[in-house]
Amino acid sequence: MNQLSLHGIVPPVVTPLTEDMQIDAPSLRRVVRHLIDGGVHGLFILGSSSEVVFLDPARRADVIRIAVDEAAGRVPVIAGVIDTSTDRCVEHARQAHELGVDGLVLTAPFYARTSQTEIVDHFCYVRDAVDLPLIAYDIPVCVNIKLERDTLRALYERKAIVALKDSSGDDGNMRMVMRDFASHPDFAVLTGSEITVDYAMLGGAHGAVPGLANVDPAGYVRLYEAAKKGDWVAARAEQQRLIELFEIVFQAYPDVSRNASGVGAFKTAMQMMGIIAHRHMNRPNAVLSDVHAAKVRAIVEKSGLLQAG
């Protein structure tokens, strides 16, 4: 299981859409090249920033096929199998396995409320169904329940997970998790935060899964490499530059939802940079207006990623 050795910058790859809401294959291929050219260490497709829960199995399959083909083995590709229930997750997992991904990312079930024990069972059912490493995804803001420290330990002991993606926003608890796994270096912990990657690396994390890396993969790779070398001054400087860029996610909120403001800003910046054709998201996410887009542009220009227009 541990051959995955997840580490480094593993962006949650945005899902470009055509005007009729299909997967925009040429744009997605450009995204994958943009990220690999930027030096990333893996690709996380079908995550929250990929609008995974808006995609049916056919479009999920399209995303996997394109990403796996374009990545061509240069970096591992891990895929979210995120859905409301165990059976649905198993179906996604089987499809992803057939299509050649290197690992699977799984949250707690959602909508229906489950217990920590039922969450452990959920992961074990998926592990039993598919011979691929599983990464636990802690994202209470979406699934309304926390993967507790004891739950993560139980899952590891039952050989159900090889890594954690922590998008809880609770850096203190994540620190305690890293302490719990300090004597298990085969277990990887990656932060889902865009703005505390240097913190996580200092605390012993193996890497990061920042949505903003869609816009600036090279920046996050520099941050990671500096941290790996122990050059914390350089890591911090890069992080602070990226914090400035991160302001793009707040420009349309509360005119649109947090989700539409955040992922929409990534797509808007990538459209301006010529990477993707369109910036809209799946229904019912509102699209950023031209006024919002202009604010995003000003921030991206200031960061040096775009020439002033």
Place this chain on the structure above:
Amino acid sequence: MNQLSLHGIVPPVVTPLTEDMQIDAPSLRRVVRHLIDGGVHGLFILGSSSEVVFLDPARRADVIRIAVDEAAGRVPVIAGVIDTSTDRCVEHARQAHELGVDGLVLTAPFYARTSQTEIVDHFCYVRDAVDLPLIAYDIPVCVNIKLERDTLRALYERKAIVALKDSSGDDGNMRMVMRDFASHPDFAVLTGSEITVDYAMLGGAHGAVPGLANVDPAGYVRLYEAAKKGDWVAARAEQQRLIELFEIVFQAYPDVSRNASGVGAFKTAMQMMGIIAHRHMNRPNAVLSDVHAAKVRAIVEKSGLLQAG
């Protein structure tokens, strides 16, 4: 649109499962007969108590076919089209429409966070896709966002909804909603509570969608009929009897999750009453142990629905 005229007791029909997790058709037919024999005024299939988010489209179709066939037009059948995103809900809606249901029940999108404006758009997209009346389902404990008073008014004004099922647990806000729609008698408000149905009726609600009505439909029908006649003493007495029965939902918690303890208790009681063959739920919900089941049995016996064993 208003031909639906939703009112009365409309139980969220539990979904009986075979040992290999398929829809148990004979059991489901018995459930439908049990409910219609109990005098209910409609059937709400594929709701939260039906474990809707655990069911793939094929099994959702099975449930609809069986329920519509067995109901045979005696009462309206409304179906939940509950899922994470607009497109998925539209697919469910089209399938349900083809299979002959009389109305559709829709929540806000979940997992991804949306705004009240995006929720309005979500409902309008589904309305535009299928020519069936839509019922709004307010259940923040599952979808993590409230259908606000202004949102419900906007949806009604845009002719997107004909009714509300309020499972928010916030009877005060539901009272304000009934006030907002007081001059629109074509808009129906039903409570999702098991234990404050007499309250809701006193406040002007058109009916109730109580999960516990799976176990005792006749009791809830008596409650409703008493309330309709203005016999509040009889309505309250029936409600208080049902409150005693409602204690079944707490017997397995916190050994299992709230969902498994609640819906699992309904199934356990129905199994004991000979209505369904098995009491297990979809993975990963834990099944009630024999110890839990014995506690449920004692309460059901006390209510007179079962002979003491």
Place this chain on the structure above:
Amino acid sequence: MNQLSLHGIVPPVVTPLTEDMQIDAPSLRRVVRHLIDGGVHGLFILGSSSEVVFLDPARRADVIRIAVDEAAGRVPVIAGVIDTSTDRCVEHARQAHELGVDGLVLTAPFYARTSQTEIVDHFCYVRDAVDLPLIAYDIPVCVNIKLERDTLRALYERKAIVALKDSSGDDGNMRMVMRDFASHPDFAVLTGSEITVDYAMLGGAHGAVPGLANVDPAGYVRLYEAAKKGDWVAARAEQQRLIELFEIVFQAYPDVSRNASGVGAFKTAMQMMGIIAHRHMNRPNAVLSDVHAAKVRAIVEKSGLLQAG
């Protein structure tokens, strides 16, 4: 202990302030007369709507002295002893006892997080310190913790409380509490809701503690009397009239906080009705602007409590 026999309409009496933020004695006396003339069955001074946590011991003593003197034994006066810790509550309780109140109202401690067991101890310490009946006050929105069903039962069994004021907004749980105490008629349950008093009465409550009764005590008394007679149609009609009046609390929100918008609206209406001299609240609550006040006035006029100006 049970000589208190709390029941009926027991308004949480607003605290009128002079321009230099002292207790406005003539206004407070007029409030007390206005309420007793309206037929209320008790007075709850120093509650949330009385701005209790903004008042130091000296001003709390002023309120008690004036209210007890003006009530002159015609109705029982109960006083909140609401504060962060046991010792502070004991001090308030001793002062209130000396000044002649008939009962004390106590919440869980707040700011510091406590357990349900520590809450039981808290109540027992106050009970041991002062020979007066204690009323438990469940208001999680202010103290951030719920008085759970088991906690209330434990407090009753330990003879620490004689009643509950339920301001949780969770009418379902309050129903279960009334079920728990059904065979203990000496234990009184009163709702803190303004808009579901008829519900609570139908469910077996002994009365209500509605802030809006400061503005229209006679209306709430009519509601209560109708409910006591079993005239639920009249009770509901009165409740619905009061729901229209309740809209005053929303007029200044979110320009000011919910607290300032709600209690500020009560004070504004009472000022317009000639009962109190000023409408401002304690610092830092914002005062309602003239624009807000005009909106409040329009609603009060529509209810018939004020002549159109």
Place this chain on the structure above:
Amino acid sequence: MNQLSLHGIVPPVVTPLTEDMQIDAPSLRRVVRHLIDGGVHGLFILGSSSEVVFLDPARRADVIRIAVDEAAGRVPVIAGVIDTSTDRCVEHARQAHELGVDGLVLTAPFYARTSQTEIVDHFCYVRDAVDLPLIAYDIPVCVNIKLERDTLRALYERKAIVALKDSSGDDGNMRMVMRDFASHPDFAVLTGSEITVDYAMLGGAHGAVPGLANVDPAGYVRLYEAAKKGDWVAARAEQQRLIELFEIVFQAYPDVSRNASGVGAFKTAMQMMGIIAHRHMNRPNAVLSDVHAAKVRAIVEKSGLLQAG
């Protein structure tokens, strides 16, 4: 105002109590010496870990007198003026000013809900009343509201605050706050976390206010000094050692509340180290049992702060 120049390790000083619940002056003097001997850069008395909301003005005054006297100007002493309302905070502030503290720490009002605008007014009223620098204290878990980024900026612009103590647990938002104040080096940001002090320092914080520094001040000072020198490897190693020690706070939970388990563990360790006479807290906080205390002891021994008994 900026003469305070708050920085470094500023422990929230625990409040030792005598058996009859008075301030244990000899123990408190030993605590102060223990901390100053440990090299701390300031003392924060009357904070959450000091059980401030359990103390009346007289005991608050005792704490201030003893701490100021024992510190004797060697390090600045800042005092919490934490209470429910503006007027109460002003009273505490005046007393603290008279007794010679160097700065004041203030939260949002609590129990009554306020708006961000009313919070700004609250701070300005206190600033106007007392000529001492104010430190904003963000602790939503206790006061149930967040000090938002815009609020902090408004307070700084109105010259109402000179620093922030961030105990929100939201290290991402704290990072954004540090970004907002990057060009205002006269504004200090300190973390209230025990377990992410190295993170905060890397992000540009000026110091920390860790409750655990009561037990091991020298450890936190080493952490701080290493970070100041840019020796992040040493800072992290010290932090990781302190994370192991931090496990003491979880030993009695959930048998007692989080507050009693956490502060109670600090007191228990300090009692074992001979610094304070008793480990109990103010009512109604439960005292740690001997079983709990033995678990705490084992962890403290492992850290090297106590000889194995």
